[in-house]
Amino acid sequence: MSGTANPERLRRQWVSKLLWPVVALALLAGYNLVATEGFFGLRWLDGHLYGPSIDVLKNGSLVMLLSLGMTLVIATGGVDLSVGALMALSGAVAAGLIEQGSMSLGVLLAVALAVCVLAGAWNGLLVAVFRVQPLVATLVLMVAGRGVAMLITEGRRITIRRIYEAYDQFVFIGNGFLFYLPVAVTIVAAMLLATVLLTRKTALGMFIEAVGDNDTASRYSGVNARVVKFAAYTFSGLCAGIAGLIYASNIRTADASKAGMFLELDAIMAVVIGGTALTGGRFYLLGSIAGALLIQMLTTTMLMHGISSDEALVPKALVVVAVCLLQSAEFRRRVAALSLPIRRVAGRRSAP
Amino acid sequence: MKLRIDARHIPVFASGAVLVLLYVAGCIAFRDRGFTELSVVTDLFRDENAVLGIAGIGMTFVILSGGIDLSVGAVVALTSVLIATLTFDRSLDPRVVGTVSEWLPHGLHPLAAIAIALAFGAVFGTGMGCLIHFFQLPPFLVTLGGMFFARGLAFMVKSESLSIKHPFYRQTVQKVLKVSLTDQVDLPLTAFCFVVLFVVGLYLARFRRFGRYVYAIGGDEKSAVLMGLPVGRTKVLLYTFAGFCSAAAGVVYTFAVSKGDPLNAGMGLELDAIAVTVIGGTLLSGGVGFLAGTLMGVLIFGLIQTLIITQGNLSAWWTRITVGALVLVFILLQNFVSAASRKTAERQRAAAHAANET
Numbered sequence: 256m257s258g259t260a261n262p263e264r265l266r267r268q269w270v271s272k273l274l275w276p277v278v279a280l281a282l283l284a285g286y287n288l289v290a291t292e293g294f295f296g297l298r299w300l301d302g303h304l305y306g307p308s309i310d311v312l313k314n315g316s317l318v319m320l321l322s323l324g325m326t327l328v329i330a331t332g333g334v335d336l337s338v339g340a341l342m343a344l345s346g347a348v349a350a351g352l353i354e355q356g357s358m359s360l361g362v363l364l365a366v367a368l369a370v371c372v373l374a375g376a377w378n379g380l381l382v383a384v385f386r387v388q389p390l391v392a393t394l395v396l397m398v399a400g401r402g403v404a405m406l407i408t409e410g411r412r413i414t415i416r417r418i419y420e421a422y423d424q425f426v427f428i429g430n431g432f433l434f435y436l437p438v439a440v441t442i443v444a445a446m447l448l449a450t451v452l453l454t455r456k457t458a459l460g461m462f463i464e465a466v467g468d469n470d471t472a473s474r475y476s477g478v479n480a481r482v483v484k485f486a487a488y489t490f491s492g493l494c495a496g497i498a499g500l501i502y503a504s505n506i507r508t509a510d511a512s513k514a515g516m517f518l519e520l521d522a523i524m525a526v527v528i529g530g531t532a533l534t535g536g537r538f539y540l541l542g543s544i545a546g547a548l549l550i551q552m553l554t555t556t557m558l559m560h561g562i563s564s565d566e567a568l569v570p571k572a573l574v575v576v577a578v579c580l581l582q583s584a585e586f587r588r589r590v591a592a593l594s595l596p597i598r599r600v601a602g603r604r605s606a607p
Numbered sequence: 608m609k610l611r612i613d614a615r616h617i618p619v620f621a622s623g624a625v626l627v628l629l630y631v632a633g634c635i636a637f638r639d640r641g642f643t644e645l646s647v648v649t650d651l652f653r654d655e656n657a658v659l660g661i662a663g664i665g666m667t668f669v670i671l672s673g674g675i676d677l678s679v680g681a682v683v684a685l686t687s688v689l690i691a692t693l694t695f696d697r698s699l700d701p702r703v704v705g706t707v708s709e710w711l712p713h714g715l716h717p718l719a720a721i722a723i724a725l726a727f728g729a730v731f732g733t734g735m736g737c738l739i740h741f742f743q744l745p746p747f748l749v750t751l752g753g754m755f756f757a758r759g760l761a762f763m764v765k766s767e768s769l770s771i772k773h774p775f776y777r778q779t780v781q782k783v784l785k786v787s788l789t790d791q792v793d794l795p796l797t798a799f800c801f802v803v804l805f806v807v808g809l810y811l812a813r814f815r816r817f818g819r820y821v822y823a824i825g826g827d828e829k830s831a832v833l834m835g836l837p838v839g840r841t842k843v844l845l846y847t848f849a850g851f852c853s854a855a856a857g858v859v860y861t862f863a864v865s866k867g868d869p870l871n872a873g874m875g876l877e878l879d880a881i882a883v884t885v886i887g888g889t890l891l892s893g894g895v896g897f898l899a900g901t902l903m904g905v906l907i908f909g910l911i912q913t914l915i916i917t918q919g920n921l922s923a924w925w926t927r928i929t930v931g932a933l934v935l936v937f938i939l940l941q942n943f944v945s946a947a948s949r950k951t952a953e954r955q956r957a958a959a960h961a962a963n964e965t
Contacts, residue, residue, distance in 0.1 A: 400931075402928035406922065533747065585742045
């Protein structure tokens, strides 16, 4: 389907893929405008913006970050199940080091991120070099990563207390404000910008799509498929690490048993809603962001209508299935076949 | 005669070897802590291990067909909550509100509730199977949706854990329906459910056409279609069976803990089930694997847990790390085996070619 190299057609495809998640987002926003009181109300407190719509951005930042890395991994034809566990890992490493108090914040954050990058590289090594199926290769770290995080925290929830040297700066990451917006949102914006520039203004994006579309063909045309895959998983590890730091900072705790639980699934869902097919190939970073926002807005909307976040799983499931159906060629064909007789009848009537 | 081993059997033999090795190592290291007793072995078949094992049976079938089922844990939670609320007798505890007890004041008999729960699981699986087959959706996403749906529904039915106080559970399941092996050691109902379902699974996989179809679809779905196999029917039935297994795991969960719990029941069970299937030597790409391997995977999983608990100093999280490492070892082994068998096939083809030439 995406076999043509016509740039005009590719651009149109990009727009049409972004259309569905944005329409869904707009519909939900429209509903909130009418039915949810104060959803778009913004307050100005101490020079910062507050309000439910800002909360959507802030709470959605974790899934948005994860979905950036996940988009690239899925585009290469893989999947990364370990991101949730890596979030727990980076939070645990950072909190453990803060508790020790022997490092400055910058070094300590770098160490936490480096651990996650290494973990991502490990996934990449398994997938790219040892040719293990992505689902299984990342399952290893998904199972073991959380265990390692629990070992680091010794099974405790490490609370980041005010007495620690790095407290103020660390807590700022998840709770502070930068350019009137929560820091987390600014980080997401910066990462998104960097990723888009890196993949769309260099040949990297095309390499990724080539590998995802046809591994063998890309190798024969001179793309180093191994390096591309390796890089995608490493990047996903980095994104998960950043998300883990934001989460730990936001709740001022490293909770290795809960941090990032099931977020890998949310991230995959966001990517799929955003129009990137699980089979790999073309990817849509902005679509994934829209998907992540849609999921978060759905959750926030339901919370504001008094539905608990646990029960909100049911509508979420319906959204997943609905979006999958809309994107399924088979479903479209069947719907088209259903509407064909109607159109034919209508056509006859209008004919003289 | 030279002993020849089919390459496909190597991972299963390897998991058998790991199992024996772990057990012998445990017996030697923890001889003085009662590791050699019979109860260590029977514990591997009961309660949580039985839940995992039953979930693993369904998972093995799904993975053999080249699919995956992420909804297992959530369906366990949902069935446990369903049974707990359906059997709930309001007259015993009038403080509990917000259940079906408004129109069922004395609750159903547990057997009826179990039947409803099992039927629900099967229907749920059928629904997912239909979505996967008729609309060609990826199993990963459909069952992910199923997981959210089932877990959310469980919270809608009852938002907190609810214990089951019906005498059938308190008396019959706990005290009557079990077999005493020795004075201290007995096999509870949960172990029997596990063994019975395992035998049923084995029968389906080895002695029914259904099982062969599943292997064929996992090997190459297009070829299966071209061979004229009923691919659609098999795929839908397959997910029906998997849903039934998940529900059965939920029923066994209620037998083991006598409660329904929307939050903790089956949390992460789907991943453990995938892990034990992989440790048992089943290829995640489908078509290759054995139920017996999954059984060994479950026993290895349980044995690691027992070893870590018996050792005493290690934190329980070492279980997860060890299981992760084992999964890694086994996928590398599988890679090695499939590469080796590919080479053998190529060599045979070359030899046949050379024979034709002469």
